[in-house]
Amino acid sequence: MEVIPLAHVPSRYTIREVLIVKRFICVCLFFLLILTAAFADDTPTLRIWGAYYDESIQSYASAGHNIDFRYSSFVDIAAAIASKNPDVDVFIFETYSGLDQIKKLNYYLPLPEDSTFQEHLNNLYPAFQLPLLDDNHIIGWYADAQPLGWRVLSPHVLDDAGVSAPHTFEELLDVCTALIDDGILGRDYLLISEYPYTPSGMLSFFIEQFIIASERVDGQVNFLRPEFSRMTAKIKEIVPENIKENRLADYELFTTTMVSFTPATDMELIPSVLDDAPSSLYYIADIAIINPYSNNIDGAIDLMRYLAAWKSDIAYLWDSSLSKPIIRPDYDEKVAQYQAEIARLEAKENRTTQDEDDLDRARRSLAYITEHPYSVSPEDIAYYQELVQYAYIPGDSPVTFDDALKTLMQRYLNGAFDAEGFARACQEHVNTVYLEMGLTPMYVPN
Incomplete structure (x- = not known):
């Protein structure tokens, strides 16, 4: 069996798996941090609090800077903010958890208004610029950003059932119906790893994606779009209430995944929930922000300059100026190894069967690496530049799939509304949210 070099195998994880992987990597990097700090100079220690010790921060520490990183929950960070703790220099926030509150409280030190930061900001893909801005101030910089997308985990099952991979949410429902009719769940397959295939599970999936996509396309969430009532009616009608899924099944058909840690040609969007636009590419992003009460402001600003200028295959996800392909770092070493x-x-002489197998594997490995020398290829970059136009970075939006919408969804499933009434009720709720934020609703039910 051919052994493909690991660096060429795209990383694909579910959200749960990627968080586990990130935590494991963070622990390893934390011990590297301790070793690095032992050899750092006498400059003041930069104290950073965050949920993950991102690769960009580890790179900064490896460059000789003295870092004291503390794994911190949002509760820990909120307590430090409430007490105006000067012993923290930098907070790292996930954009979907706390960034909007930081902006409301003005609890950040704006980055210096110089041409360097502005130039780096202009180099970001458009969707990545807004989360860093508040009243035209740059509030911080990206430490990490990873896109969530879609993956067909068991394409052979679709082939056996004679169905194609879905590209729209309606097609997804039709495919799932065909697979259920084919008895696929009886063979220990899970349809969608993150969502149970029930009316509430599929409505939750659809509404979450609809909010993201509609806000990107329409400016505000527009539940009055005809496809919203059409699809919510179809979900209620065809998704069975009593189907028994084994949530611990050995196999999964579809997953909403962390599609790649770098640009890649096999990144896919979640099946479209809008009739006239693709779904959004949702990012889990970490943003580093300077504590305005820090007693090491200079050190914190130095970190921000480093992050803004950081060149890595990960930074290709948000920095449009990074457009040259990257040769994998071990290319020469691997080529020499296989050639030898x-x-x-x-x-x-007198090669054994095992020798012949080893020779064949080495030849194929050499052919593969010479044909695929890049960790980020020109094709990866060109494909990603088309895909990133659908990027969605959470953080500033006041609308989420909140408890009120979940309650409305359950009432809809219980028969309190028809599909059109459900759409109007959802729109009335989000319009209330917009009004509370001082925004004028753009879409008002008749």
Whole structure:
């Protein structure tokens, strides 16, 4: 069996798996941080609080800066903010958890108004610029950003059932119906790993994606779009209430995943929930923000300059100025390794069956790496530049799939509304949210 070099295998994880992986990596990097700090100079220690020790921060520490990183929950950070703790220099926020509150409280030190930061801001893809801005101030910089997308985990099952991979949410429902009719769930398959295939599960999936996509396309969430009532009616009608899924099944058909840690040609969007536009590419992003009460402001600003200028395959996800392909770092080493192995085996007399297998594997590995020398290829970059126009970075939007919408959804399932009434009720709720934020609703039910 051919062994493909690991660096060429795209990373694909569910949200739960990627969080586990990130935590494991963070622990490893934390111990590297301790070793790095032991050799740092006598400059003041930069104290950073956040949920993850991102690769960009680890890179800064490896460059010789003295870092004291503390794994902190949002509750920990909120307590530090409430007490105006001067012993924290930088907070790292996930954009979907707390960034909007930081802006409301003005609890940040704006980055210096110089041409360097403005130039780096202009280099960001458009969707990545707004989360960093508040009243035209740059409030911080990205430490990490990872896109969530869509993946067909078991394409052979679709082939066996004679159905194609879905590109719209309506097609997804039709495919799931066909697979259920085919008895697929009886063979220990889970339809969608993150959502149970029930009316409430599929409505939750649809509404979450609809909010994101409609806000990007329409400016505000527009539940009055005809596809919203049409699809919510179809979900209620065709998704069975009593189907028994084994949530611990060995196999999964579809997943909403962390599609890639770098640009890649096999990144896919979640099946479209809008009739006239693709779904959004949702990002889990970490933003570093300077504590305005820090007693090491200079050190914190230095970190921000480093993050803004950071060049890595990860930064290709948000920095449009990074457009040159990246040769994988171990390319020369691997080529030499495979060439040496081939030469050794070809020179060997009376090769065994195992030798022939090893020779064949080395030749194929050499052919693969010479044909795929990039960790980020020109094709990856070109494909991603088309895909990133659908990027959605949470943080500033006042509308989420909140408890009020979940309650309305349950009432709809219980028969309190028809589909059109459900759409109007949802729109009335989000309009109330917009009004509370001082915004004028753009879409008002008749």
